[in-house]
Amino acid sequence: MNKAAIFRELERAVKNFDEKAAEKYSRMAIEAGIDPVETLEEGLAKPLREVGERFGRGEAFITELIAGAQAMEAGAEVLNEEIKRHGKKRKSVGEVLIGTVEGDIHSIGKNIVATMLRANGFEVYDLGVDVSTEDFVEAVRRHKPDILGLSALMTTTMDKQRKVIDALRKAGLRDDVKVILGGAPVTREWVEEIDADACGLDASSAVVNALKLIKEE
């Protein structure tokens, strides 16, 4: 099987949510001597981005996106071992630290954004849900990400986004990291009011704005 045929099968695996096929053709790509970084990017991440774009346009369901991401992850696990073995690295667009603010346990939106960021070449550290302000600050200090993503699904918890930004400022870290806000109640006005850098009104715009922030750096 040549490179084009293997990449076609990987695309089919991601779009049909077939984890086993993603693993199988990732192995086949390694055996055929194809660059694992290229296989990961062109064979797996690219079709997932397409699923993500369909989701963004309202043409795919969340479950399809998550299942596609799981197929990609299954193949990526095989490829990452090979990438590591060769001492190579997938070129990272940037590092993102993401989490849902304290008092808020909603994770679906955050998980979708994390998935789409990964598919677009970002390295993502997911802190989970109900993350305290102190933990966000500590994680920024430790990981030194390019971008911090703060998710809040409720009007009652979105004020925590402001608290995290204030705490980053107090800790002297605000200028080291771009802050992007997400969640149903978030607006552009809110971004300005609390001195964040951008917002993701949906998963696609979160990715577009994250890429913009990286370019600005």
Add this chain to the structure above:
Amino acid sequence: MYSIETEQRVIDVDDVKIGGIPGENPTVLIGSLFYRKSPLVTDEEEGKFDRARAEELITRQDELSDITGNPAMLDVEGSTPTAVENYIDFVAERTDSPLLIGGSTPDIRAAALRMVKERGLEDRVIYNSLMPECSKAEVEAILDAGIDTAVLLGYTFSDLRPQGRVEALKKLIEETENLGLSNPLLDTFVMDVPSLGIAFNAMKEVKAKIGLPAGCGPHNAIGMWRGLRKKMKIKSKRPVVASVNAFATASGADFLLYGPIEAADDVFPAVSMVDAAYGFNQVQLGKRLTREHPLFKIA
């Protein structure tokens, strides 16, 4: 027709029976009253709402419950502690039906549980809901309020198969049982249309493997279905809300968070029809059903 041989545990909440072999006990229908963006609510923070319309909707749900034999419950949500207190205060006076209460933040939950205790509603309240990785403090707060029945949500993204939901629920049952929760109701987590298949098959597996009452919130799939409006140009969600609940009942649901209470007129007939059909099947198999079963009420 869906049937099951595993022995089923039936949980009783204020004389409403939840669970059993499909067709044995009518499906419990839970309408949501003060959900996010409800047209009833005029001030989400303060919990102000159209009281006359709310009362009308509660009364209509109770009427439909009497007509069909499907027990009714109310799911009461609120986005602030003040709002949830106002809502519970109102509904507790307007209906004798059991209430599902909870909250998305610790302060809302605390306010709701405080109201339950103050108003002596413990016996007719179900906590909605406990999710995987819920804190010990949350479970203890429910038990301290005197509530012994809670919906456990099989919320998981790591395994999208029905077995993934079942495993998540098994773990949650064990954890909450160890803390003293005695009556779990298992919600197999509907998120969108494709997840209906996972959740409905998970309900069957839950009943077959665990034998506890199972259900879900099938309306979530309709709320998230953008193509319904965009592609099919269908303005009314009513037929699909009725059919998705009937589909869930046919898959063995013991309880359904059927969606906004405004849909009661569509959902009760559809679900009672499936219950009557399954009920007759049980009668043929030798089961004696109560005269309050939809089979004997909706003809």
